[in-house]
Amino acid sequence: MLSTGLPQGAMPKLERPGPLRERVYEALLDLIITRALSPGQHLVETELAGHLGVSRQPVREALQRLNTEGWVDLRPAQGAFVHEPTEQEADQLLVVRALLETEAARLAAANATGPGVKELERLCAVGEAAVEADTVDEVVAANAAFHAYVMQLAGNAVLTELAAQVDRRVRWYYTPVARQRGAQSWIEHRELIAAIKGRDEAEAQAVMRTHTEHTRTSYHQRQKDDGKG
Amino acid sequence: MLSTGLPQGAMPKLERPGPLRERVYEALLDLIITRALSPGQHLVETELAGHLGVSRQPVREALQRLNTEGWVDLRPAQGAFVHEPTEQEADQLLVVRALLETEAARLAAANATGPGVKELERLCAVGEAAVEADTVDEVVAANAAFHAYVMQLAGNAVLTELAAQVDRRVRWYYTPVARQRGAQSWIEHRELIAAIKGRDEAEAQAVMRTHTEHTRTSYHQRQKDDGKG
DNA sequence: ACTCAGTAGACTGTAGACAAAAGCCAATCG
DNA sequence: CGATTGGCTTTTGTCTACAGTCTACTGAGT
Numbered sequence: 001m002l003s004t005g006l007p008q009g010a011m012p013k014l015e016r017p018g019p020l021r022e023r024v025y026e027a028l029l030d031l032i033i034t035r036a037l038s039p040g041q042h043l044v045e046t047e048l049a050g051h052l053g054v055s056r057q058p059v060r061e062a063l064q065r066l067n068t069e070g071w072v073d074l075r076p077a078q079g080a081f082v083h084e085p086t087e088q089e090a091d092q093l094l095v096v097r098a099l100l101e102t103e104a105a106r107l108a109a110a111n112a113t114g115p116g117v118k119e120l121e122r123l124c125a126v127g128e129a130a131v132e133a134d135t136v137d138e139v140v141a142a143n144a145a146f147h148a149y150v151m152q153l154a155g156n157a158v159l160t161e162l163a164a165q166v167d168r169r170v171r172w173y174y175t176p177v178a179r180q181r182g183a184q185s186w187i188e189h190r191e192l193i194a195a196i197k198g199r200d201e202a203e204a205q206a207v208m209r210t211h212t213e214h215t216r217t218s219y220h221q222r223q224k225d226d227g228k229g
Numbered sequence: 230m231l232s233t234g235l236p237q238g239a240m241p242k243l244e245r246p247g248p249l250r251e252r253v254y255e256a257l258l259d260l261i262i263t264r265a266l267s268p269g270q271h272l273v274e275t276e277l278a279g280h281l282g283v284s285r286q287p288v289r290e291a292l293q294r295l296n297t298e299g300w301v302d303l304r305p306a307q308g309a310f311v312h313e314p315t316e317q318e319a320d321q322l323l324v325v326r327a328l329l330e331t332e333a334a335r336l337a338a339a340n341a342t343g344p345g346v347k348e349l350e351r352l353c354a355v356g357e358a359a360v361e362a363d364t365v366d367e368v369v370a371a372n373a374a375f376h377a378y379v380m381q382l383a384g385n386a387v388l389t390e391l392a393a394q395v396d397r398r399v400r401w402y403y404t405p406v407a408r409q410r411g412a413q414s415w416i417e418h419r420e421l422i423a424a425i426k427g428r429d430e431a432e433a434q435a436v437m438r439t440h441t442e443h444t445r446t447s448y449h450q451r452q453k454d455d456g457k458g
Numbered sequence: 459a460c461t462c463a464g465t466a467g468a469c470t471g472t473a474g475a476c477a478a479a480a481g482c483c484a485a486t487c488g
Numbered sequence: 489c490g491a492t493t494g495g496c497t498t499t500t501g502t503c504t505a506c507a508g509t510c511t512a513c514t515g516a517g518t
Contacts, residue, residue: 076479249502
């Protein structure tokens with residue numbers, strides 16, 4: 001029992017810098033996602049280390065983790081290259097993402113609670129406001145938050161972990177498309193909330209499948225537009 | 230053009246040792262799966278390094294990869310501990326595995342080819358022979374090979390990658406159970422082959438779902454049996 | 459007898475140095 | 489003129505050393 005009488009909530013959780021490799025990992029991942037490092041680019045350990053002000057070791061560890069997660073390709077005795085996404089791979093990622101999200105929607109409907117639905121509605125409102133304001137970054141963020149919360153409601157940590165990885169990579173390919181179907185997307189989110197609220201697993205599953213399928217179609221449409229533009 | 234007249238097929242592909250971290254990774258993973266390293270055990274870098282005859286660095290890199298894949302827990306400034314599987318986590322893994330395998334079955338049915346079905350039948354025969362001979366290790370291996378080939382027929386590399394990871398972890402929990410339902414399992418495999426051969430996506434999906442569900446039930450049954458002892 | 463401070467040990471986290479492998483370019487020979 | 493071989497440069501792969509941090513034990517004080 002603590003006898004200090006310190007207010008529990010006020011503990012500032014004094015920030016530990018945490019392992020360097022973590023921060024290097026996040027820094028590099030950010031650089032890749034924002035296209036500051038373009039696909040196919042050769043990443044030299046000493047350069048990155050010097051640029052980030054650390055030694056080679058944390059850089060190496062970060063690169064290896066990025067390798068296992070598919071962000072960079074690590075060719076033996078030659079170095080790290082930013083992964084080059086292919087059309088085929090993008091499609092496969094979308095298929096898997098659809099699968100995981102659909103299952104999450106079903107489980108969310110099965111486990112739905114009052115507060116959970118309430119939070120979903122709040123997140124949805126945030127997203128709709130962002131669409132109204134036409135602020136792309138916030139729309140993307142709100143979309144991610146909404147899907148993440150559905151995933152959380154599913155209550156399956158393994159599923160969540162996998163979906164997080166797949167989602168980030170999908171979003172890497174998909175960011176330019178986000179704007180195109182802003183409004184329609186949030187209408188479908190509303191439908192999903194209704195299904196979850198009614199604890200209708202089949203309906204939630206169907207809605208999410210349609211939703212992700214629309215995203216996939218939108219992506220392919222974008223590809224065609226780029227081709228002719 | 231090679232003018233040396235060397236026989237092309239006879240090139241022994243002289244084995245490159247490959248990166249040390251890879252071999253350390255495989256060695257450690259093997260030790261974990263075979264329970265030579267028991268769950269919760271504290272892994273000391275210097276010990277492992279000395280025991281394997283290498284320096285700490287490759288060991289570190291291997292441990293970090295094992296960490297991202299969920300085999301060990303890496304507590305900061307304290308070291309690596311072999312992950313301790315919980316009942317809940319096992320169930321969640323089985324759910325995800327069922328999901329991935331079911332989708333693979335559907336895709337395999339969609340993409341089925343003559344040679345592919347033929348190979349499935351061959352693998353199934355191998356498995357049935359192993360069951361007949363009652364050689365546990367071979368049954369497990371044949372089962373893994375069969376499911377891996379179904380996955381390959383699905384033709385989705387991302388799905389394959391994820392399923393491989395999940396499968397290995399499931400099998401870690403599940404190995405002691407494998408023996409119990411040897412025969413029934415291969416009957417269901419035959420049903421799956423029939424569905425794929427007929428290119429009936431819905432049927433393949435349903436069969437695989439039932440199949441994985443049986444595995445899950447079997448696992449829980451085993452848990453109860455262990456409990457009563 | 460119990461609690462708490464102080465201290466010593468062990469292990470990880472990070473940095474720097476050395477050695478080996480792969481790619482590249484130029485010079486040489488057919 | 490083309491192909492090959494040799495050396496050179498660059499980059500990774502590995503090892504050793506040092507500093508920071510956490511844990512556990514010991515000993516005194518209440």
